[in-house]
Amino acid sequence: MEIKSRDFKKNASDALADATLQKALKNVEAGFIGKRQASVDALPEFEDLRDLGRDIKTHALKHLDVYLEDYEKKVTASGGHVHWAETAQDACEIVRDICHSVGARTMTKGKSMISEEMQLNAFLEADGMEVTETDLGEYIIQLRGEHPSHIIAPAVHVTKDQVEADFRRAHTNLDPNRNLDDPVTLLGEAREVLREKYFAADVGITGANFLVAESGSSVIVTNEGNGDLTQTLSRVHIVLASIEKVIPTLNDLDVFLRLLARSATGQEQSVYTTLSTGPRRTEDPDGPEEYHVVLLDNGRSEMLGTDFEEMLRCIRCGACINHCPVYHAVGGHAYGWVYPGPMGSVLTPSLVGVDKAGHLPNASTLCGRCESVCPMRIPLPKMLRHWREREYERHLNPTPQRWGLKGWAYFARRPKLYHRTMRIGMRVMKYLAPQTALMRRLPAAGGWTKHREFPAPEGKTFQQMWAEREAERGQTKGDAA
Amino acid sequence: MNQIEMNFSAPSTPEQKRDGSRGTDVSGKTVGLFVTCLVDLFRPTVGFAAVKLLEDAGFTLEVPKDQTCCGQPAYNSGDKDDARALAKQVIKAFEGYDYVVAPSGSCAGMIRKHYPSLLADEPQWADRAASVAGKTYELVSFLVDVAGIEGVSSHFTGSVTYHDSCSGLRELGIKDQPRKLLASVPGVDLKEMVDNDVCCGFGGTFSVKYPDISNAIVGKKTDNITKAGAGTLLAGDMGCLMNMAGKLKRDGSAIQVRHIAEVLADMADGPAIGEKSGR
Numbered sequence: 001m002e003i004k005s006r007d008f009k010k011n012a013s014d015a016l017a018d019a020t021l022q023k024a025l026k027n028v029e030a031g032f033i034g035k036r037q038a039s040v041d042a043l044p045e046f047e048d049l050r051d052l053g054r055d056i057k058t059h060a061l062k063h064l065d066v067y068l069e070d071y072e073k074k075v076t077a078s079g080g081h082v083h084w085a086e087t088a089q090d091a092c093e094i095v096r097d098i099c100h101s102v103g104a105r106t107m108t109k110g111k112s113m114i115s116e117e118m119q120l121n122a123f124l125e126a127d128g129m130e131v132t133e134t135d136l137g138e139y140i141i142q143l144r145g146e147h148p149s150h151i152i153a154p155a156v157h158v159t160k161d162q163v164e165a166d167f168r169r170a171h172t173n174l175d176p177n178r179n180l181d182d183p184v185t186l187l188g189e190a191r192e193v194l195r196e197k198y199f200a201a202d203v204g205i206t207g208a209n210f211l212v213a214e215s216g217s218s219v220i221v222t223n224e225g226n227g228d229l230t231q232t233l234s235r236v237h238i239v240l241a242s243i244e245k246v247i248p249t250l251n252d253l254d255v256f257l258r259l260l261a262r263s264a265t266g267q268e269q270s271v272y273t274t275l276s277t278g279p280r281r282t283e284d285p286d287g288p289e290e291y292h293v294v295l296l297d298n299g300r301s302e303m304l305g306t307d308f309e310e311m312l313r314c315i316r317c318g319a320c321i322n323h324c325p326v327y328h329a330v331g332g333h334a335y336g337w338v339y340p341g342p343m344g345s346v347l348t349p350s351l352v353g354v355d356k357a358g359h360l361p362n363a364s365t366l367c368g369r370c371e372s373v374c375p376m377r378i379p380l381p382k383m384l385r386h387w388r389e390r391e392y393e394r395h396l397n398p399t400p401q402r403w404g405l406k407g408w409a410y411f412a413r414r415p416k417l418y419h420r421t422m423r424i425g426m427r428v429m430k431y432l433a434p435q436t437a438l439m440r441r442l443p444a445a446g447g448w449t450k451h452r453e454f455p456a457p458e459g460k461t462f463q464q465m466w467a468e469r470e471a472e473r474g475q476t477k478g479d480a481a
Numbered sequence: 482m483n484q485i486e487m488n489f490s491a492p493s494t495p496e497q498k499r500d501g502s503r504g505t506d507v508s509g510k511t512v513g514l515f516v517t518c519l520v521d522l523f524r525p526t527v528g529f530a531a532v533k534l535l536e537d538a539g540f541t542l543e544v545p546k547d548q549t550c551c552g553q554p555a556y557n558s559g560d561k562d563d564a565r566a567l568a569k570q571v572i573k574a575f576e577g578y579d580y581v582v583a584p585s586g587s588c589a590g591m592i593r594k595h596y597p598s599l600l601a602d603e604p605q606w607a608d609r610a611a612s613v614a615g616k617t618y619e620l621v622s623f624l625v626d627v628a629g630i631e632g633v634s635s636h637f638t639g640s641v642t643y644h645d646s647c648s649g650l651r652e653l654g655i656k657d658q659p660r661k662l663l664a665s666v667p668g669v670d671l672k673e674m675v676d677n678d679v680c681c682g683f684g685g686t687f688s689v690k691y692p693d694i695s696n697a698i699v700g701k702k703t704d705n706i707t708k709a710g711a712g713t714l715l716a717g718d719m720g721c722l723m724n725m726a727g728k729l730k731r732d733g734s735a736i737q738v739r740h741i742a743e744v745l746a747d748m749a750d751g752p753a754i755g756e757k758s759g760r
Contacts, residue, residue: 325680329697365684367647392559409563412549438755447689451696452727455755462525
């Protein structure tokens with residue numbers, strides 16, 4: 001996917017002016033926050049589970065090579081194939097070659113964010129493959145020619161009316177006068193259209209929420225069951241997973257499943273949790289004939305051992321996104337690449353380079369709400385700050401900002417000069433705003449006064465008044481003596 | 482959220498503090514007041530309110546001259562050199578005091594939570610940073626958690642709504658303390674706003690670097706403030722207060738905006754933030 005993160009500021013302004021988008025975005029705050037809190041409140045050991053989840057992932061990342069090789073052995077032993085892909089391009093070619101090897105022409109696809117990293121659909125379609133997204137949200141944005149704006153709710157930026165229009169445009173074989181007022185009717189229509197695709201598909205692609213080293217299983221959680229139909233009804237099942245998805249044991253999986261659903265949607269458990277271990281065995285009534293796992297690195301191993309390693313604990317629940325005031329304001333597309341919100345603003349520079357990620361690490365108030373809800377206790381604000389340090393070191397931030405900062409620091413590091421200068425400065429500011437105690441315009445702070453008044457200073461600085469008070473007290477003491 | 486553990490015993494009786502006499506465990510204890518740059522420059526009243534509250538609680542107070550800013554703007558902009566230099570400046574100025582108190586959760590959080598990691602790699606500074614961090618507090622939580630104050634002697638008549646500033650809330654666990662002290666002021670009617678723990682959109686330099694997004698966030702905040710129906714908005718951080726006051730005033734709101742210390746110290750009769758002094 002083309003990286004448009006450098007246009008964040010413009011993207012954000014466009015998003016703020018888009019009334020339809022703003023209407024759709026209200027669903028994020030209304031739909032996720034209260035439900036998560038209620039499910040967390042109902043589980044007394046939730047905070048302990050967070051610690052446990054963090055520790056298991058930290059351990060798995062420290063021994064990532066071992067667990068990945070264990071996982072590969074188990075997959076192979078169960079009759080599956082593991083393919084190692086260093087880059088997104090490698091992964092695309094591996095998938096294409098598997099498709100060629102089985103003569104596949106049609107494909108169904110469950111939700112996979114790394115397929116967005118890979119731009120897989122475009123790659124396969126260019127190769128003549130018909131690809132159908134089967135997650136309802138993904139299906140909607142595929143019809144619209146868009147990308148996901150949220151990692152668990154890809155079409156959260158779309159309103160119901162827009163979906164209705166898209167379905168009428170795309171499903172031309174259906175009665176044009178049919179009633180689609182009810183969202184449930186839209187869901188039913190999508191189900192019927194997709195049902196045929198599942199049976200016709202040669203290859204089914206899914207992502208993986210987790211890979212279990214102990215058993216060689218890939219795990220998906222869904223609420224629609226689309227992933228299960230995708231992976232069991234096609235002849236070939238291809239799992240796309242990034243390398244940090246591996247966890248040691250099935251017992252560990254239990255911890256993550258309890259954290260994931262609550263953090264993501266406020267459910268105790270997702271509706272479908274499915275473990276896939278190898279292809280169909282002779283005694284199995286159904287399942288794919290071939291089972292492939294493509295393990296994608298795409299920059300992740302470079303994060304190991306750096307300030308950003310902790311980001312690899314992320315289980316993609318979306319809680320940080322759902323609680324981010326910046327995301328609430330501008331939505332996911334403004335971030336300009338695959339992953340939006342706080343997790344995206346840390347991950348994007350890690351995967352595509354901080355020079356290409358532009359604004360992302362800065363587009364945060366560092367309010368810390370993301371970290372407070374992250375089930376993996378990833379210190380997102382700290383890592384955003386680390387990216388800002390890298391930008392500063394490499395002179396990537398705008399020159400006026402650097403000079404402004406340097407100028408301020410010059411004074412702040414010289415208290416005597418600072419206090420003398422500020423005494424004069426505040427008097428001048430006070431003088432400039434004598435009537436209203438507010439300033440409509442302020443030199444070099446147009447960003448502030450564009451939308452807000454600037455409250456004028458009281459006049460004297462505290463240090464000045466304190467010195468006067470101390471002098472008076474000394475005077476009084478002197479008089480008394 | 483985990484509550485911050487405070488390993489201090491409460492003083493014997495709160496009344497001793499309220500009338501200004503010195504309780505047993507704070508007698509002789511000296512607080513260095515970290516004024517914060519915004520209070521120093523824009524609202525000295527808050528500084529004097531802090532002085533009054535701390536002196537009433539029985540502490541001896543000093544205001545070191547060699548203080549300017551905690552370094553947060555540099556730290557959050559990736560400029561570690563200037564952030565470190567300012568951290569050292571603060572440490573030098575304040576390490577001699579029993580406690581360091583700031584009328585800001587953001588600045589206190591910077592000293593308490595970030596100085597140690599900022600200076601962790603400098604052996605001659607790491608211990609000093611940890612020592613100052615360990616005795617630095619935000620004003621209201623200091624009064625309640627350390628000084629053991631149960632109430633303040635202040636007078637205020639009217640409805641207020643309280644915004645939980647992010648750093649104070651999430652870095653220092655400040656949530657109940659301001660409400661406890663507000664409840665001790667007769668005449669204060671606390672009307673909570675929806676989403677009182679959600680960011681106001683200030684974010685330091687964020688507010689000028691991304692004005693449109695900042696405006697969208699503060700707009701939601703001032704909507705919630707207005708809907709709460711209180712006459713006065715309170716918070717514990719000048720940055721957030723100036724942001725919210727600036728937005729409310731631009732929209733023509735009559736809601737008064739003040740630092741909570743002004744109300745607690747009985748110093749809320751002057752002009753509110755962004756209001757005319759009458760001079």
